[in-house]
Amino acid sequence: MVPRCLSLIVVSLPAFLAAQERTTVGGYGEIHYTNRSGPNSPGQVNLRRFVLYLAHTFDDRLAFRSELEVEDAKLESGEPGGEVALEQAFLDYRLSERITLRSGLVLPPVGIINETHEPPTFNGVDRPAFDRDVIPTTWREIGVGVVGTVPAIAGLGYRLYLVNGLKAEGFSAEQGIREGRQEGKEASFANPSLTGRLEWARPGLKVGGAFWYGGTANQDSVLGNGTFAAPITLVAADARYEVGGFMLRGVVASISVSDAQAIDARYGGTVGSRIAGGYVETAYNLLRSLAPASSQRLNAFVRHERYDTQASVPIGIAKNDSLARRITTIGLSYKPTYNTVFKGDYQLLRNKARVGEAEVLSLGLGYQF
């Protein structure tokens, strides 16, 4: 006779989906060594990022997540560098299996790195320069939105947020919209902005398209008082593909700054009216050939970035050709586990004006848990 455990008589029924509160701590970080070519440029070591992840689950529907970041190891008044900042802090309310409402300090879902920035997830010691100068990672703003999957099409997910806008006064020629971010610090809500993403995934493949649209005038009457005064429009597309030991990824983005002329006249910057570019990266896991049974990875990669933060300039602004940048990075990522990494790479920093070109050797380590 088959031994059966009979339990039809349930004396006390444990509550299904009972609220089980729990708090979780995690984190990620990266330490870099960089040495730029040329005289008077000794190597530098830096505790680039140290991030604490703190999450709490209140019940099966409601959860809080946050990331608190220390950049460059410490912060001292009167000294440059160093930052303590919240990278994310939001509440998720699970409305149904397919729809979650999210509110708080969120990440615009643009490109690859902004949402997935843990060091073991990308090749190269530092993030792509494109993800600093074009897509200003780690980009975070306060707002509300919905996150979910589309029922009719398998593998299709979306995120859509209404967040505070950027401030045009921070825009610059070198770093585009980067210093226009408000990052949750007493942010003006004069120009609520929309950002969103559609992405389709299957094993080994993920492709996505994203946008940001919103005004940047912040009620500066010179630029206009409307909600969408001095708007910027960002569109981006990204793809990640893995086959065999190969990994390919690429991102392109284009940002239109409609009123660049007025912004440049008002704030004296020389922000481009269009900021555009992208990168492609190919990597191969050498251990796939050398040690097929190993779960470790040794990725050899090459990445080529090409972007111009003054792809177009408004009338009256002289285009600076040194902002048309071409960066080639070759390197290795050794991953003893999927969530730890040791990295090394060599970068060729080039630009159209051939001004200030350099080579950079970098070493680094990263982790997440």
Add this chain to the structure above:
Amino acid sequence: MTAPRLPVAALALQLAAFPSRSATAQEAPPAKLAASIRRLFGPGARVDTLRVDSAAVLRLSRGDSLLGFAEVGNVIGKDQPITFLVAVDPADRLKDVDILVYREPYGGEVAYESWRRQFRGKTAADPIAVGRDIRSISGATISVQAVTAGVRRILADLTAWHQRGAIR
């Protein structure tokens, strides 16, 4: 003595009577579990619960024929339990994996059919390892790793228990 035939609705109550395997385990919603069993083994399958060690194994049968076994497992993703079901056929081949409850803000792609499909037909002799016979999904690495490890462990348990007669 044989176990009484259970309507699917009673399944949940029956399962609830068992302590979960891990201290942090979460239960599967009864309707989702019942729907998953129905999808995998067809309507009207008889469900008995066997207890092995501290685990609750579902035995699926119709008439005199064994349809297979299933077990609910939990693994921690980034910080939340992911509740999933592993079903095997009488020859210890994996029939399918179902994600019953996903609670993380990112990584929900593990519930996609295109990803779960990779486990079908696997046996305990297969590596069931990300990057070897299971492909990952970018941006969902932690969940992919966690669920893959969980499936590998449950398939190994079910196979071992079946082969030594602890479940039959």
